[in-house]
Amino acid sequence: MADKLHQDLSCTICAQMFTQPVTLDCGHNFCKACIVGVWGELEAVVSCPQCGREFPRRELVTNQLLVTMVASLQHLNPGVETGGNGLRCPVHLEDPQLFCSKDLRLICSSCLALGEERSHRLITIEEAYEFCKGKLENSVLFLEKKLEEYRGAQSDQEFKISETLELVESLQENVEAEFAKLHQFLQRQEGALTEKLRRESENLVHSLEGSFKLISKKSSSIEKFIAEIRSLIDTEDRSRLLTDIKCVLQRSDLHNEPILQPPDLCVGEFNGPLQYAAWKQMLSIISPAPAPLTLDSETANPCLILSKDHTMVKRRTKFKQLPENPKRFTFCVAVLAAEGFASGRHYWEVEVETLAGWIVGMAKETVNRSDDLPLTPANGFWTVRLWNGKVHWTQGNSGASCCCADAKPERIGVYLDYEKGQLSFYNAGDMSHLHTFSDRFVEKLYPFVFPLPNLEMVEAEVLKLFHLYL
CATH class of the missing domain: 2.60.120.920 (SPRY domain)
Structure with a gap:
């Protein structure tokens, strides 16, 4: 099975396992160096060596899946030779010769043959160790500084949260205190008006009850007097009628006084624009009230x-x-x-x-x-x-x-x-x-x-x- 997999991962040009595999538009895969070598310096239309399909442009797409599969097979296959230090080129899986300080990767002889890193700074493997350690040290210094900044920010945020909660509590107390003054004022206003209504209503009811008793007494007296007059009218003693007529009429005139009308409750004081009246009086407790400024x-x-x-x-x-x-x-x-x-x-x-x-x-x-x-x-x-x-x-x-x-x-x-x-x-x-x-x-x-x-x-x-x- 390993042989079959090795065959499937081999280039049909060099019959070796893919190194830097690329895919053509037709779907066939080759080593990048192999297909570039086959096409050479031709400027005419190029074609696939396997199926013969022609292409107007030289478009090579790296097949990352094949790169991964070849690397995995090389790792599993004990027959693959590596350098004494275990290092190898990640693209061609060959012993590295140098290290690219720009791309931060190992460079083998195949990489050098392709000339892709020609403009990059290449250093020896030994130099690469110190170079990479320096890079990592700088990264640690940067991260430690950033960590210190985040811890400082974290401390500031904790303080800000505590400060905000204290401020909210203080503002809540202020809101409650300000409105408590208004509530107390309105309660006093309501209590005073209610007490005044109670007093006036009690006085009025007391007056009405006294008036009612007086009217009842007067009514009873008049009823008795009417009965007395009817008795005089019905008497057959003419001399009595003629003798008492003057006194009876005088007594009748005494009942000619007007009936006193009871006072009314002052409805307008208790059923008027109460809210507006309270609002106008509320200005006396509002602080600060709008100041009447003038210009200099x-x-x-x-x-x-x-x-x-x-x-x-x-x-x-x-x-x-x-x-x-x-x-x-x-x-x-x-x-x-x-x-x-x-x-x-x-x-x-x-x-x-x-x-x-x-x-x-x-x-x-x-x-x-x-x-x-x-x-x-x-x-x-x-x-x-x-x-x-x-x-x-x-x-x-x-x-x-x-x-x-x-x-x-x-x-x-x-x-x-x-x-x-x-x-x-x-x-x-x-x-x-x-x-x-x-x-x-x-x-x-x-x-x-x-x-x-x-x-x-x-x-x-x-x-x-x-x-x-x-």
Whole structure:
């Protein structure tokens, strides 16, 4: 059986076992060196030595299956001779002469005859040992460094997981505490209104019961008096009738007083817009409530116009010369709020519905107000902006932006927790979150607004600080 297999794995040209077997388009297999030798330098149409089929092109495809089968047979056949060190060429199964440092494989005399490694760097077998050991040492160093990086990352991830779980627990406590205040307020409001309804209903019922007793007493008295009058009418004693008539009529007139109508329960106080009334009163416990900010005219760029109450700003159509002031923005067409914050929690809203473009946020008190600088946290600005109908936030030191909302909001809400270093932006219409900056604040911060230019300069394009009136 081994002989039959040896025959099947032999080249029909050299009658030896395949070395570097290739397959022609007709399906027949030959040693690559054998078929190349048969075809020689012919440029004409070549053909298969076994079936005679002609081929317009010299296409040789390595038969990897035959390579594997030949190697397996050589391994199982004890008659196959190998070098003293057990090494052999993986392609031709011959004793290796050299080692290719590029392909990292052993090279035999057949390989050298084919000339495929002519341009590669070939080294001796002894040199190859040291060369490969060096390669493996470098690989170990690389993997050890990578392992150290992964272990560091693993430690960082473990810490991050622990930190995140602690943060989630803290945020959960904060959510529960904030809503507990609302629940307690609503429970107090409900209890007070319920107690008032109980008192008024008890007083009203008590009054109705007293009125009912009085009416019953009056009714009984009138019934007796009616019976007395009928008795007088039916008497045959005329002198008695004529004598008592005056007194009876006088007594009858005493019953002419109106019947008092009982008071009604004030339904409107207990069946009106109770939720709205409670919501209006809830403003007294909301913290932070929307702050009624105003704009600082001394910081306003000369291209801006402020309203008389300093709550609205829009761009001028013409530049106006104003007195020099170190507080004034001269390059950036912006303005700060009159009130700044160096501690605590604060919230305010800016109406931006009529503007096609705007920048809203906060700025440090010491920001550069005269040069053209990117509005980045590194330069003391934390902002979001509307550009091309989408809201973006500024990231990095270059001023690059990242989209955080595809819809154009009508009003922007800004929340500052100074001690925690949190500055968050919201779509104030539905209080959906837009973006949060986390930083370490060390100086006073001022609300910052910047109405972007519009080529049409529509008069209605006004940026306004929102004031809540209830």
